[in-house]
Amino acid sequence: xxxxxxxxxxxxxxxxxxxxxxxxxxxxxxxxxxxxxxxxxxxxxxxxxxxxxxxxxxxxxxxxxxxxxxxxxxxxxxxxxxxxxxxxxxxxxxxxxxxxxxxxxxxxxxxxxxxxxxxxxxxxxxxxxxxxxxxxxxxxxxxxxxxxxxxxxxxxxxxxxxxxxxxxxxx
Amino acid sequence: xxxxxxxxxxxxxxxxxxxxxxxxxxxxxxxxxxxxxxxxxxxxxxxxxxxxxxxxxxxxxxxxxxxxxxxxxxxxxxxxxxxxxxxxxxxxxxxxxxxxxxxxxxxxxxxxxxxxxxxxxxxxxxxxxxxxxxxxxxxxxxxxxxxxxxxxxxxxxxxxxxxxxxxxxxxxxxxxxxxxxxxxxxxxxxxxxxxxxxxxxxxxxxxxxxxxxxxxxxxxxxxxxxxxxxxxxxxxxxxxxxxxxxxxxxxxxxxxxxxxxxxxxxxxxxxxxxxxxxxxxxxxxxxxxxxxxxxxxxxxxxxxxxxxxxxxxxxxxxxxxxxxxxxxxxxxxxxxxxxxxxxxxxxxxxxxxxxxxxxxxxxxxxxxxxxxxxxxxxxxxxxxxxxxxxxxxxxxxxxxxxxxxxxxxxxxxxxxxxxxxxxxxxxxxxxxxxxxxxxxxxxxxxxxxxxxxxxxxxxxxxxxxxxxxxxxxxxxxxxxxxxxxxxxxxxxxxxxxxxxxxxxxxxxxxxxxxxxxxxxxxxxxxxxxxxxxxxxxxxxxxxxxxxxxxxxxxxxxxxxxxxxxxxxxxxxxxxxxxxxxxxxxxxxxxxxxxxxxxxxxxxxxxxxxxxxxxxxxxxxxxxxxxxxxxxxxxxxxxxxxxxxxxxxxxxxxxxxxxxxxxxxxxxxxxxxxxxxxxxxxxxxxxxxxxxxxxxxxxxxxxxxxxxxxxxxxxxxxxxxxxxxxxx
Numbered sequence: 087x088x089x090x091x092x093x094x095x096x097x098x099x100x101x102x103x104x105x106x107x108x109x110x111x112x113x114x115x116x117x118x119x120x121x122x123x124x125x126x127x128x129x130x131x132x133x134x135x136x137x138x139x140x141x142x143x144x145x146x147x148x149x150x151x152x153x154x155x156x157x158x159x160x161x162x163x164x165x166x167x168x169x170x171x172x173x174x175x176x177x178x179x180x181x182x183x184x185x186x187x188x189x190x191x192x193x194x195x196x197x198x199x200x201x202x203x204x205x206x207x208x209x210x211x212x213x214x215x216x217x218x219x220x221x222x223x224x225x226x227x228x229x230x231x232x233x234x235x236x237x238x239x240x241x242x243x244x245x246x247x248x249x250x251x252x253x254x255x256x257x
Numbered sequence: 258x259x260x261x262x263x264x265x266x267x268x269x270x271x272x273x274x275x276x277x278x279x280x281x282x283x284x285x286x287x288x289x290x291x292x293x294x295x296x297x298x299x300x301x302x303x304x305x306x307x308x309x310x311x312x313x314x315x316x317x318x319x320x321x322x323x324x325x326x327x328x329x330x331x332x333x334x335x336x337x338x339x340x341x342x343x344x345x346x347x348x349x350x351x352x353x354x355x356x357x358x359x360x361x362x363x364x365x366x367x368x369x370x371x372x373x374x375x376x377x378x379x380x381x382x383x384x385x386x387x388x389x390x391x392x393x394x395x396x397x398x399x400x401x402x403x404x405x406x407x408x409x410x411x412x413x414x415x416x417x418x419x420x421x422x423x424x425x426x427x428x429x430x431x432x433x434x435x436x437x438x439x440x441x442x443x444x445x446x447x448x449x450x451x452x453x454x455x456x457x458x459x460x461x462x463x464x465x466x467x468x469x470x471x472x473x474x475x476x477x478x479x480x481x482x483x484x485x486x487x488x489x490x491x492x493x494x495x496x497x498x499x500x501x502x503x504x505x506x507x508x509x510x511x512x513x514x515x516x517x518x519x520x521x522x523x524x525x526x527x528x529x530x531x532x533x534x535x536x537x538x539x540x541x542x543x544x545x546x547x548x549x550x551x552x553x554x555x556x557x558x559x560x561x562x563x564x565x566x567x568x569x570x571x572x573x574x575x576x577x578x579x580x581x582x583x584x585x586x587x588x589x590x591x592x593x594x595x596x597x598x599x600x601x602x603x604x605x606x607x608x609x610x611x612x613x614x615x616x617x618x619x620x621x622x623x624x625x626x627x628x629x630x631x632x633x634x635x636x637x638x639x640x641x642x643x644x645x646x647x648x649x650x651x652x653x654x655x656x657x658x659x660x661x662x663x664x665x666x667x668x669x670x671x672x673x674x675x676x677x678x679x680x681x682x683x684x685x686x687x688x689x690x691x692x693x694x695x696x697x698x699x700x701x702x703x704x705x706x707x708x709x710x711x712x713x714x715x716x717x718x719x720x721x722x723x724x725x726x727x728x729x730x731x732x733x734x735x736x737x738x739x740x741x742x743x744x745x746x747x748x749x750x751x752x753x754x755x756x757x758x759x760x761x762x763x764x765x766x767x768x769x770x771x772x773x774x775x776x777x778x779x780x781x782x783x784x785x786x787x788x789x790x791x792x793x794x795x796x797x798x799x800x801x802x803x804x805x806x807x808x809x810x811x812x813x814x815x816x817x818x819x820x821x822x823x824x825x826x827x828x829x830x831x832x833x834x835x836x837x838x839x840x841x842x843x844x845x846x847x848x849x850x851x852x853x854x855x856x857x858x859x860x861x862x863x864x865x866x867x868x869x870x871x872x873x874x875x876x877x878x879x880x881x882x883x884x885x886x887x888x889x890x891x892x893x894x895x896x897x898x899x900x901x902x903x904x905x906x907x908x909x910x911x912x913x914x915x916x917x918x919x920x921x922x923x924x925x926x927x928x929x930x931x932x933x934x935x936x937x938x939x940x941x942x943x944x945x946x947x948x949x950x951x952x953x954x955x956x957x958x959x960x961x962x963x964x965x966x967x968x969x970x971x972x973x974x975x976x977x978x979x980x981x982x983x984x
Contacts (some may be wrong), residue, residue, distance in 0.1 A: 160917045168980075206570060236980035244856065246855075247855060
């Protein structure tokens with residue numbers, strides 16, 4: 087089973103990007119969450135693009151002021167992620183108004199932690215216990231395969247660290 | 258004197274401009290391109306090979322299978338063969354990735370396309386797969402190995418009653434250390450180009466030993482060695498992968514004979530993981546017994562390594578325990594575990610590389626148990642003579658290497674508790690370094706021309722180490738001309754025969770032969786100038802009696818004697834030097850690492866390597882060798898592995914995307930390489946010893962020891978990947 091290995095796709099998922107396509111029979115706008123298809127019996131089909139359909143634009147909302155991307159890997163550079171995390175925070179002072187969290191290299195698509203995102207609304211960005219609790223909740227049903235149970239720990243720790251980095255970042 | 262000068266690499270410009278010609282760069286007229294088809298099962302027989310669709314591809318000429326091939330005229334058994342069988346001599350499959358067919362075509366593209374269309378059907382048999390990584394399980398499957406030529410060193414050794422000593426010892430370490438299979442991953446894939454002219458065979462090859470290839474191929478065809486010429490202008494990295502003869506070399510020569518056309522086979526990156534050898538899985542059980550002062554009374558070291566179904570390769574890891582520390586008793590054993598897996602081979606640094614990982618980790622565990630500084634524990638067990646046989650050392654300045662390395666690193670002033678720096682925790686670790694000394698008979702020839710240029714000739718090889726610089730450099734010092742005016746010819750069996758370029762042997766062997774050859778030139782020139790040969794010195798294009806102000810120019814003497822060149826011959830014979838002495842190189846490695854325990858990240862912050870390796874011929878190229886060794890050790894410590902996938906019966910990844918080796922970003926600028934001032938005149942007249950492998954030893958243990966000091970986690974299974982470090 088292969089995980090979705092892209093870096094930008096994870097960041098784009100956290101930012102609610104929209105893929106704009108063209109096709110001779112007409113283009114469309116696809117949300118990142120709708121873009122990828124589960125492997126099922128057709129693991130060679132990775133997304134909903136039709137034959138001859140091209141992505142011509144990626145649309146992003148206004149830049150996220152507090153965002154960060156973290157990639158964990160066995161060496162410093164030129165390597166696929168063990169786990170990556172993209173976080174965009176909408177902050178009201180120290181408090182999280184809205185959090186968006188996507189994980190890479192854990193599933194067939196960039197994986198949004200929607201439960202944690204909801205739980206984090208209104209939480210202080212410095213409240214590490216609350217953040218930990220939200221992440222635990224969100225990943226409580228994560229299933230590992232043989233030899234990769236460690237990925238769940240990485241996912242939590244990476245998300246937690248990336249939230250901290252995003253809260254400290256401002257562009 | 259040029260020895261000891263940091264001369265820049267003479268081959269730098271040709272290497273960075275692409276002028277250096279490697280085997281895959283060689284093209285000859287009428288050449289066929291060969292591409293290997295390899296087995297997709299680990300064990301069984303080839304039932305049928307259907308080459309029809311391949312042959313339908315434009316440009317594909319032949320699909321050769323075992324039924325087509327002429328039989329070898331010699332037994333394929335033991336070195337110089339990489340394993341005791343030759344593919345396409347029968348229908349047997351011994352491991353996944355073994356060659357089952359050879360596609361020959363007019364272009365590389367056609368051959369590759371054809372190879373993809375060959376359909377092989379198999380009669381599989383139940384494959385033997387490696388046992389689980391548990392000592393008890395390995396003990397159950399381990400066998401006393403049978404020597405088919407791949408032992409290289411002793412497999413059993415004992416002195417005193419070590420098991421009793423261990424049981425009685427007041428302080429004990431008893432632990433198992435493991436390391437996964439790893440491949441050499443040289444930049445240049447192996448390649449061979451064979452062409453016949455009548456009964457004469459010429460092979461361009463990517464090899465560490467042209468003479469071994471000559472001997473093997475001559476025997477294969479039942480022709481005299483003089484009928485085979487092997488040329489290896491440059492080899493693009495080897496690390497042991499190109500030390501023996503593998504399938505592609507024999508098949509290129511056989512196919513060229515059959516087709517009556519030159520045939521070139523360049524291995525694909527994927528072939529590099531199954532056609533050649535690799536460093537196998539090695540599991541080591543260490544026992545150390547010591548008194549309260551840390552003095553060792555017993556050392557036991559039991560090793561079990563994975564080997565192929567055809568031969569028992571022994572990774573001589575016990576060499577480390579045999580040679581490093583004084584102890585009143587020791588018991589060392591080496592066993593093997595057979596499986597349907599490719600045949601292992603030597604890899605930088607064989608024996609001591611794995612052995613020092615186990616021994617130096619165990620020594621660190623003992624030091625913590627005794628609350629001793631790990632360096633003091635090593636000093637407390639310093640071996641003034643060879644601990645195995647009591648022989649004196651040819652030269653050993655390990656004490657100085659420890660002291661100078663510790664000073665350069667600041668070991669004695671390091672923080673004793675882990676240091677926090679944001680999310681990172683840093684720790685410090687050290688280990689000894691140790692490598693065996695291997696010397697091979699070697700010859701060289703030096704030709705001095707009347708225009709004051711010269712050429713050094715020897716059938717050694719360039720594998721990217723410093724030899725292309727130091728051999729001209731050595732001759733330059735004796736002939737009194739700049740090294741830039743001296744050409745080097747190597748990698749050709751028509752040149753004076755030299756030893757292989759492995760085992761860190763070339764400086765001692767070929768270097769000594771070059772000295773002798775250059776001195777022979779000087780003596781001959783002195784005689785022509787009526788000077789006493791023993792008192793002649795050469796400088797600035799002149800030869801003179803030592804101490805004399807005026808000399809004679811090389812051109813004048815040669816003009817007068819009507820000679821266009823003077824040829825000097827030199828040889829090195831290890832049997833004539835240093836017998837009765839134990840020879841090794843030594844050192845110490847100190848590292849600082851940082852660990853991010855939440856994210857499992859491990860980074861090398863700085864390192865100091867301090868070495869006792871005899872006289873250093875060129876500090877610049879020597880530093881590069883040791884630095885490369887430390888980086889090699891970091892790869893072993895932190896990331897390198899070729900996991901075997903039992904359900905596929907093969908290595909999981911057969912390309913560099915799935916096998917991590919260090920990249921530049923992993924290597925900190927703060928790495929210091931230091932050499933102790935030393936001359937070892939018993940190992941070689943050059944005073945130096947081998948340095949190519951020493952730097953790779955000890956590093957993995959130093960890193961694991963530093964990780965322990967930072968985190969309290971004792972990692973005994975390499976590599977130290979993130980999942981082993983997360984809290």
